[in-house]
Amino acid sequence: MVRDHGFHPVRIKRIIQETADTRTYVLDAPFPYRAGQFLTVRACGALRSYSMSSSPDTDSELTTTVKRVPGGLVSNWMHDHLAPGDLIETTAPAGVFCLREGTAPLVALCGGSGVTPILSLVKTALATTGRRVRVLTANRDADSVIFRDTLAELAKRYAGRFEIRHHLDDRQGLVTEAEIREFVGGDLNADVYLCGPAPFMALAEDTLLGHGVGAGQIVAERFTPLEPTAGEAAGVAAEPGRELGPENEAAAGRESGGGTVTVVLAGKRRTVDQHPRESLLESARRAGLMPPFSCEMGNCGTCIARLTEGEAKMRVNNALDDDEVAEGWVLTCQGEPVTTHVTVEYEA
Ligand SMILES: Cc1cc2nc3c(=O)[nH]c(=O)nc-3n(C[C@H](O)[C@H](O)[C@H](O)COP(=O)(O)OP(=O)(O)OC[C@H]3O[C@@H](n4cnc5c(N)ncnc54)[C@H](O)[C@@H]3O)c2cc1C
Structure with a gap:
């Protein structure tokens, strides 16, 4: 369904x-x-x-x-x-940054507003499982710590099972690799949840892998895309809310792959040449349309559209189930055409 x-x-x-x-x-x-x-x-x-x-x-x-x-x-x-x-x-809630099944301890590393989904997960893990939970949260200073009291109350209520550690940049400088290693310690079998600013996430991920935590145990929620999209790299604005003109076709400056991409959105129908490695979302923007999107990582499902002609392959799909894919839905931020002509239609 x-x-x-x-x-x-x-x-x-x-x-x-x-x-x-x-x-x-x-x-x-x-x-x-x-x-x-x-x-x-x-x-x-x-x-x-x-x-x-x-x-x-x-x-x-x-x-x-x-x-x-x-x-x-x-x-x-x-x-x-x-x-x-x-x-x-x-929209209705979506996303896959959710509690995994199992009994492994939970370790969470978060920064700034990244504590938001972590708090949600921590509350559920403590209330519905017997798992140990430990959170390292990094903030600029004491005044910018979000949910300090709630986290303290949980630490009191679940003493022995929940540990919260606050890192404050104004006292300790930025979080270091050594601090992350020390915090994770011997919990190498833990499910590790990451959410915070991009440099913090990158440091955490590299450190965890170097420390011996398996890539499959790391669950990350990125609030900002990892790197500029191909459209942005080509100088094409990717900011939602700003419609692009047909000149973007030239601005993107890439060779055509021979086929076409037709995009139908809000009563408009535009066709552009296919460009190698370009996502359907990027093609839609290049066509001068303003398609919906949010995470651009295949997680949120905001950019969903229906393929009504041809086929596309998604690089990453963390949002659609098999039935939805079978019905022709595609995450346009991840879908690349695999047939010469494709048509995607966004919902009105
Ligand atoms: C799955 C997910 C969950 C999220 N959860 C949360 C959450 O719980 N809490 C939370 O606070 N955030 C969350 N975010 C982040 C949130 O979605 C927004 O990205 C964030 O609030 C910034 O949006 P904005 O419109 O205020 O800023 P934007 O307008 O997107 O601007 C972001 C930055 O880009 C700069 N900028 C904008 N336009 C330009 C330009 N043309 N040139 C140069 N710089 C520019 C701005 O100055 C600013 O620094 C989440 C994101 C994702 C993907």
Whole structure:
């Protein structure tokens, strides 16, 4: 069965000021979800994903926590314009940054707002399993620590099973490889969850692998893409909410692979030449359209569209199940044409 990909009006019940630049939005959202998942918000003509800080296993209300990003479009708009009672448009929850089955301990390394899905996971792991849970959370200073009190309460309630360690940059400098190694210690069989700024995640991942943690044990949620998309590298803006012109075809400057990609979106139908290694999402942007997207890593499903002609192969698919793929759905950020002509149609 195809999951609900549409946007829904959701009322904000309350807003909690967590730190100077972070707020939690308590939503009147009747969605079922799993700990660690996120919603995608449509605002300011853009799409942005925000993880749940609540756990479906311990919290009666669904909450999502948003940190201001300097110069950022949607996070600042949410902080500056939203009030209790307002409606926002969101998708149903999605994502695969969820608790794995098993009895292995959980180790989480997070930075800044990366603690949001980690808190959700921690609450579920502590409430529904007997697993040991340890979290290292890094922040600039004491005032910017999000969920300090909640984490402290959990440490008290689950003493002996839950450990929280705070790293503060102003006192200790940036997190180092040595600190990560020391924190992980002998928990080499743990499931390790990572979420934080890109350099922090890169250091953590490299250190974990070097320390002997298997790649298959590391579960990462990236709030920002790893590297520029091909469109961005070619000088083509990838910012959601900004429609591109037909000149992008030339701006992308790559050789045609011989076939065509036809994209249907919001009543517009555009056809461009296929370019080698270009995703369907990139082709749609090059065609001058403004397709929906969020993670660009094959995780969130925001960029989903239906293949109505030809075939495409996804590099990564962490969002669609076999039935959905069989029905022709494709993650356009990951799909590359494998037939000469393909047509993809985004939902209205
Ligand atoms: C799966 C997932 C879960 C997430 N969960 C959370 C969460 O729980 N909490 C949370 O706070 N965030 C979360 N995020 C991040 C969130 O989706 C947004 O990316 C974040 O809020 C920034 O969005 P923005 O619109 O405010 O900033 P954007 O407008 O996207 O800007 C981001 C940065 O780019 C810069 N920028 C923008 N346009 C340009 C330009 N043209 N040239 C140069 N620089 C530019 C801005 O100055 C800013 O520094 C998540 C992301 C993903 C993918």
